[in-house]
Amino acid sequence: MTIEETFTRFEKYAGALWHGGRSRFAGFGKIPSFNLLEGVLIPRKCLCAALEKGCVCVAYGTQFLSRPRIKGIRRFYFEEGKYPGPEDLASAILAAREGFRARDAAIVLSVPRPWILVRVVELPAVVKENLASVIAYELDRLTPFNPTEAMYDFSITSEEDGKLSVIIIAMRAQTAEPYLDALSAKNMTPRRITTGLTGFGTLCGILGNGGQLALCMSVNDDGYEGCLTKEGVFLFGASGDFAGQDREDNLALVREELVPMIARFEQEGVPPVVLLRRSPGYADFEDKVGIPVKVITDDDLRKVFGTDPGDGLTGPLGGLVETIWPGTKGFNLASKGLQPAAGNPITPVSYVLAGLIALAMILYLVVPLQMEKARSDRIEYQIGIRKAEVRTIEAMKQEAAAIEGDITVIRDFKESSPMSLDVMKELTTVLPKNVWLTRLRITGETVETEGYAGSATEMLPKLEHSNLFKKVEFTAPTIRDARQNADRFVMKMELEGFEKKKTGGPKGEIKK
Template sequence: MDTFIVEAEEPAAALRAELDARQIPARTVALGLARAMVTVKPIELPAVGGELGDMVKFELDRHLPFPADDAPFDFLPLPAESEPGRGPAGERRVLVAAADRRVVDVALRLADGAKLRPVSITVAAHELLALVDAPRAQRVVWVHRAGDAADLLLVQDATLALSRSVPAGDAAQVVAEIRRSLALARWRGCDAVWVSGDGAAAPPAALAELGAPVGAPPWTARARRRLAVIEDEPRGARELALAVASGRGIRPLDLVPAAMKPRRLTRPQQLTAAALAVTVLLALAALLVPGLRDGRRLAGLNAEIGRIEPEVRRVRAVLGALERKRQLLATIDGLDAGAIRPLPVLRELTEILPNDAWLTTLALDTKGVELVGQAAAASTLIPLLENSPRLERVEFASPVTRGRDREQFRIRAAWEAAPAPRATPAGPPAPRARPGAVRP
């Protein structure tokens, strides 16, 4: 970061030329006004309902030395009074900064002439707070001298409570103005006095009369690195320029027109956006985590299946072979059970049929037997065959014909069904003992 001072009749053109000569690719500018050009004062608002901005705008006419109709302004709520009896109960206090419209227009024309887009218009001394680690729960008086003027900043709980511009010539006068500022801020004293700007290396001894330690501000590490670059005098104005350039985010008491303000999220909006982002992330996690967990479980199952798949194939092959052998065995058993055995049948027919009977054809099938032949008396064959334990329903399949000396017959008989096993009759039930009976 570099600092320089432009003094010319055409400051806009000179600023643009200086930026080009230093090869600084600046496109935007933060404008810092001198404290004496802006009215900054705390005002009290009644404790009634309503929009705070409208209430401040309504009260401006009584507090500004110029017309408030078109005056750019901004305000900052002040912390509640911690000391009893220092103000009416229930009132609200705000710190208002307002400037004449002509002052803001001159600053905007300067930025436009330098081909820069203004992002903020603030009091330069107010931006000093961006360079320090302000302590909490303390009241600090900051004296910054730039040329013949000294800017007084009253900081409470790291927040600006009041600012004034006073002559810097007489140290006693500066102390008197500090005491007056303490009264305006309703402070009974302060915890520390910081001195910066021109002559900060040797602060006036009169500041010790305030009863607080006097020293340099607690610059941040980044601020110390940037302040170390400043070697030329006067340091006061350069430190103010560095403070304005170091500001980030939403600047308090910003007088830039609303149409030119960059869109930035306020702290409540940032918290809301963060909560929304967390909600979206949780919803996505709720949707994705079960899928990821199921995917991992499925991958584990697939790996386990792949590991045991060869064994499963071998078991299936063994089961298939066993099933085929079982079916083959069942087929063999079925064939053996339902097969026709001709030899026993022929033996029995040989024993049953008389000697004068001759068979020319013997047909056996699963339903029965058919006999074709000749006999002296074919009708005598029916009862003989009926007495066979293998045959039943013996009858002539066709009429008997008479030959020369024999009768030709065609007999059909069915296989006798196997008798069903008889159920063994149950014995008589044992007599039930009567109560009180005595067994011998």
């Protein structure tokens, strides 16, 4: 099992344990509400849905053991050229939740750039402690909206010379309410409402290593997005749609938008750090705009986020990263600048639940190892008590193999050469009764005989018809012995059915 598979398995197990505990202890109030362990021992799951023209783009990610992971991005297409309606958004999130198997994931909604208003204002530093109240009171002066009809959030970008520089992101609540009602009707109330532009700024801060002033640009055939961040804080943003397909005019428009952002680098006294995500048609961006850039490639995105957002960095990825990435803080328009009341979420129940989760994870790791060790010990014991039997069986196998070898040698010997007894028996059967032998010599596959016969010539056809002999011939003239009244003969023949050996002396000789 790889490290990645092990991590995924632990994340799934911890999530199931946590949500099972929530269902059992739902009546205890504080248990399901605190988030001390969420993202550490309890997986934090998030679905971020971005409204785009013609589609809803949904990104899914988790945070477990403080490690963020982007699981995937899906797009659901609707009527081209228009933003999807409330029911379209709800159906897309439901489909994504089922597809990613993330029914218990928090929902984050990312609204389009044209719906929001960005203002950078300066306020006296003395209002810092009550900044939320001051912004709410002055909102109708700083923006076209009053606090009751607006959804907004703000962030301090700098503090110097007794003044605060504050960026305000606001939108008309009436625009988002139909979408929120459609989601609430399906029990999917968004935890946060953010924007693609500020999410783009969060991505810019991460890609720019978060510790310096960085400018991030995304340019394609439809338009451009740009934002300036410092130490991960969104400072300024700009975006727009191109009026035509003339790339020279489009780049001139982008160059004009970059002027105030580049000026910020000059104020800081640092060289511009420009990160660019572009479509293939704008490969000459650096030459046309006149500033050095670092192109963000698909490999860069996969290395940092583990996924490829496809046609741009804007969309749901920024809102998702703001939720699960450690050290990031995005905008939440639903909060109206109010932060959750600071409190100590650690209660005795927190320690008990943390201990139970830690114990469950330890058992999950240790118990399988102990079971395998016990199984291995049982196998070793069985092997130990059978060692004597195994040795006896091995000795018998060796003895049987030796006997089998001897039998094979004897069989080969018997089949490769005739036995003298068989030769003598055949001669006794074939030769006439008035024939007697004085000498019999067997040499390999050859038989030589000497003796007396009433008629030596009568012997040849009898021997030729034998199944054991062939090529029967006299090797010396036949002599008539008057004293014995018989023919003295010397005869030679070959044995039938045996291959001739290349070497070897006489096998045996019998004299009579």
